[in-house]
Amino acid sequence: xxxxxxxxxxxxxxxxxxxEGFLFTLPAVIGLFVFILIPIIASIGLxxxxxxxxxxxxxxxxxxxVELFQDEIFLTSLxxxxxxxxxxxxxxxxxxxxxxxAMDMPVKGIGVFRTIxxxxxxxxxLVIALLFTWIYNTDFGILNYMLNxxxxxxxxxxxxxxxxxxxxxxxxxxxxAGYNMLIFLAALQGIPDSLYEAADLDGITxxxxxxxxxxxxxxxxxxxxxxxxxxxxxxxxxxxxxxTSGGPGYATYTMSYYLWSNAFSYNxxxxxxxxxxxxxxxxxxxxxxxxxxxxxxxxxDL
Amino acid sequence: MRKSKKSIIISYVILIVMSVVDIAxxxxxxxxxxKSQQELFAYPPTFWxxxxxxxxxxxxxxxxxxxxxGMFLNTMKIVIPVVIIGVLVSSLAAYAFARINFKGRDKLxxxxxxxxxxxxxxxxxxxxxxFRTLGWYDTFLPLIxxxxxxxxxxxxxxRQFFMTIPGELEEAARIDGCGRLRIWFQIFMPLSxxxxxxxxxxxxxxxxxxxxxPLIYLSDSSKFTVxxxxxTFRGMFSTRYDLLMAGSVFCLLPILVIYIFAQKxxxxxIVMTGLKG
Numbered sequence: 002x003x004x005x006x007x008x009x010x011x012x013x014x015x016x017x018x019x020x021e022g023f024l025f026t027l028p029a030v031i032g033l034f035v036f037i038l039i040p041i042i043a044s045i046g047l048x049x050x051x052x053x054x055x056x057x058x059x060x061x062x063x064x065x066x067v068e069l070f071q072d073e074i075f076l077t078s079l080x081x082x083x084x085x086x087x088x089x090x091x092x093x094x095x096x097x098x099x100x101x102x103a104m105d106m107p108v109k110g111i112g113v114f115r116t117i118x119x120x121x122x123x124x125x126x127l128v129i130a131l132l133f134t135w136i137y138n139t140d141f142g143i144l145n146y147m148l149n150x151x152x153x154x155x156x157x158x159x160x161x162x163x164x165x166x167x168x169x170x171x172x173x174x175x176x177x178a179g180y181n182m183l184i185f186l187a188a189l190q191g192i193p194d195s196l197y198e199a200a201d202l203d204g205i206t207x208x209x210x211x212x213x214x215x216x217x218x219x220x221x222x223x224x225x226x227x228x229x230x231x232x233x234x235x236x237x238x239x240x241x242x243x244x245t246s247g248g249p250g251y252a253t254y255t256m257s258y259y260l261w262s263n264a265f266s267y268n269x270x271x272x273x274x275x276x277x278x279x280x281x282x283x284x285x286x287x288x289x290x291x292x293x294x295x296x297x298x299x300x301x302d303l
Numbered sequence: 304m305r306k307s308k309k310s311i312i313i314s315y316v317i318l319i320v321m322s323v324v325d326i327a328x329x330x331x332x333x334x335x336x337x338k339s340q341q342e343l344f345a346y347p348p349t350f351w352x353x354x355x356x357x358x359x360x361x362x363x364x365x366x367x368x369x370x371x372x373g374m375f376l377n378t379m380k381i382v383i384p385v386v387i388i389g390v391l392v393s394s395l396a397a398y399a400f401a402r403i404n405f406k407g408r409d410k411l412x413x414x415x416x417x418x419x420x421x422x423x424x425x426x427x428x429x430x431x432x433x434f435r436t437l438g439w440y441d442t443f444l445p446l447i448x449x450x451x452x453x454x455x456x457x458x459x460x461x462r463q464f465f466m467t468i469p470g471e472l473e474e475a476a477r478i479d480g481c482g483r484l485r486i487w488f489q490i491f492m493p494l495s496x497x498x499x500x501x502x503x504x505x506x507x508x509x510x511x512x513x514x515x516x517p518l519i520y521l522s523d524s525s526k527f528t529v530x531x532x533x534x535t536f537r538g539m540f541s542t543r544y545d546l547l548m549a550g551s552v553f554c555l556l557p558i559l560v561i562y563i564f565a566q567k568x569x570x571x572x573i574v575m576t577g578l579k580g
Contacts, residue, residue: 015404021483022405029396030411032452036430037418043429054432100321103314116566117322120329123562123569125512127530128551131537132332135544141344143331175324180573187574207310236422239514243534260424265519270428277424284422 041281048275053268065275075276077251078259085170085255086234093174093181093230094223100178101185102211118179126176130243133172134159159245162252169240169253181226188222189215228291235284256280332555336360336548343544356545363549367536368524371553374532381443381528382510385450390502393453394495397461398487402473412462415455423515431519445520446528450510457502460575464498465491501572504565511558529554 048065052058069075100118104111121129136142137158145155158168196214205213216223238257241247247254247262256276264273335343336359338352364371399405400412434445468491476486492499517531527535533554540546562569 015406018403019405022399022403022408025399025403025483025487026396026411028392029415029453029458032392032449033415033418033455036449036452037421037426038414040426040429040433041421043432044425047428047432054435099317103317106311106314108311108314108318114318114322115570116563117325119566119569120559120562121325123508123558124555125514125530125558127512127514127533128332128555129328131533131547131551132328135335135548136328136331141346141348143348146346146348178321179325183570183573207307232420232422236424243514243537257424260427264428264431270432274428277422277428280422281425284420288420 044274044277047271048278050271050274052270054270055268058271061271065272066279068272069275069279074251074254075256075259078254078256081166081253082235082237082255082257084166085237086231088167088170089173089234089237090227090230092170093177094226096174096178097181097226098185098223100182101189102215104182104186105189115179115183118182120179121176122179124176126239127243129172129176130240133169134244137168137172160249162249165245165249165253169244173237173240177230181230184222184226185219188219192218224291224295227295228288231287231291232284235280235287332548332551335544336552338545340543340545359545359549360552363536363546363553366546367532367539367550369527369532371529371532371550373525374527374529375557377443377526378511378528378530381446382507384447385510386503386506388451389453389506390457390499392451393457393502394461394492394499395487396453397458397465398483398491400458400462401465403483412458415458419455419459427519434520440520441522441526442520443526446510446513446516450506454506457506460502460572461495461498463575464495468494497568497571498575500565501568501575504561504568505572507561508558508569529557 049060049062050058051061051065104114108114136144139145139155139157139160142158144158149155157164159165192215196218197210200210200214236257237255238261241253241255241258242261245253247258257280260273260276260280263269263276334350334352337355337357338349338359339354339356342349342353367374396415400408430445430449434440437444439445439448472490473486476490481489512530513528514530514534517528518534521527521531524532524535533550536550537547
């Protein structure tokens with residue numbers, strides 16, 4: 002085969018690859034554009050309008066954004082969301098990590114423990130939230146009964162404004178612990194035994210092993226879990242919708258919940274879009290911050 | 304050696320305590336579902352039902368504006384097409400990303416990965432407006448159609464798996480004149496059964512558990528899914544915890560059964576995301 006002919010063949014192979022690659026990914030790409038990328042752009046556009054879907058759409062510039070930052074309920078929602086993130090991330094990650102450490106020991110019945118820990122995670126959030134509404138019940142809940150039995154007073158778990166978001170968050174930590182535990186456990190099990198053997202010769206304690214070997218070596222997983230957990234924590238909605246509907250007062254309004262109310266209760270679609278954009282910017286900024294400042298400390302190679 | 308024994312004991316304590324904390328609420332749910340309304344609000348609360356009321360289940364099944372049987376049927380009408388078509392579409396794209404060297408491949412794949420970070424709130428309202436304009440409000444379509452176009456998560460997971468399949472298999476098939484579509488369907492798909500099973504259970508779980516979608520798009524109670532049905536049921540009987548707990552057991556049961564039988568697929572999927580993410 003001449004050089005020119007060879008070139009032509011490789012050229013036509015590339016052409017074929019391009020066409021097949023395009024066709025194979027086409028359905029998924031259509032989905033990506035129609036259900037994600039175009040809606041993002043549409044949201045940005047709608048955030049500059051006032052629209053209830055019934056009367057004519059009205060362009061109002063940055064008015065929605067100006068109003069948002071004077072909207073007490075929005076600011077409360079933002080603050081509550083931050084509270085949620087600040088509570089959820091350390092509690093959730095620490096619990097998952099401790100469980101993973103315990104699972105990584107030569108203990109019997111790993112399979113059974115794993116099944117149990119993962120059970121709350123697969124359960125529908127609706128079922129869990131209804132169940133905890135009952136468990137948290139101030140007057141008839143089992144939790145307060147147990148507190149009373151050991152001589153402690155009843156706690157208004159989700160009926161007190163200061164406590165509600167904390168109680169709901171605790172439930173979410175409980176529900177999600179098994180998921181991140183599995184990721185941490187897989188990473189811990191990937192640490193070669195030779196490292197521990199060397200450390201044993203140096204006579205380090207179990208605690209030192211965690212600090213100097215385990216944590217540094219699983220940072221990639223820690224980092225992944227952290228980014229994903231932060232993104233989902235910023236969007237908390239279901240628990241709030243089911244358990245308190247944002248109450249008492251506005252004590253458990255989160256960004257997603259307020260956004261949802263604006264769209265589907267008050268028909269303020271433009272305003273809700275502006276809120277979605279703010280939320281998107283916050284999540285992007287936090288993720289970017291994590292990639293820039295934590296990402297550099299991640300150790301990928303052994 | 305003594306030290307490691309100590310840490311093993313501590314590990315057992317942690318694992319057992321957490322197991323109890325994880326299981327207890329579910330036990331409480333099941334026990335509550337058999338109690339009478341009076342007994343549920345008795346003080347001090349009873350642990351075992353004084354009188355067992357299995358009829359709570361019969362009442363819960365039929366008390367809503369739609370029976371649980373109807374809700375299950377509706378849910379399946381949504382979940383089954385999404386699972387089958389969505390996984391196929393994702394797998395087709397994943398094959399291209401793993402095996403075809405086409406122009407713009409890596410950028411496109413990056414776009415899919417980035418889309419996983421987009422909060423649902425950003426696409427929520429335009430999607431709602433789009434589906435309403437199409438006349439799809441109060442039909443299953445807004446809940447089925449987007450899922451049928453695959454998901455970035457599924458594409459990512461399948462691509463990882465496809466990349467581990469040895470190239471020789473594909474080469475041999477190509478020499479025999481096998482087209483790519485056939486290679487994908489007759490070589491890659493059968494070899495990927497475990498990961499396809501993982502995605503099937505994940506997709507099933509995600510769609511079955513979805514509350515917000517049905518909440519936004521369905522209004523006629525005859526179309527309610529299990530999640531929306533139970534949420535509405537709660538609105539009607541907010542203090543009837545006997546019925547609510549029995550209904551919750553109905554709602555949980557299908558997921559529980561699948562979880563118990565397909566547990567290894569749930570676990571392997573998570574492990575793969577974490578290690579390769």
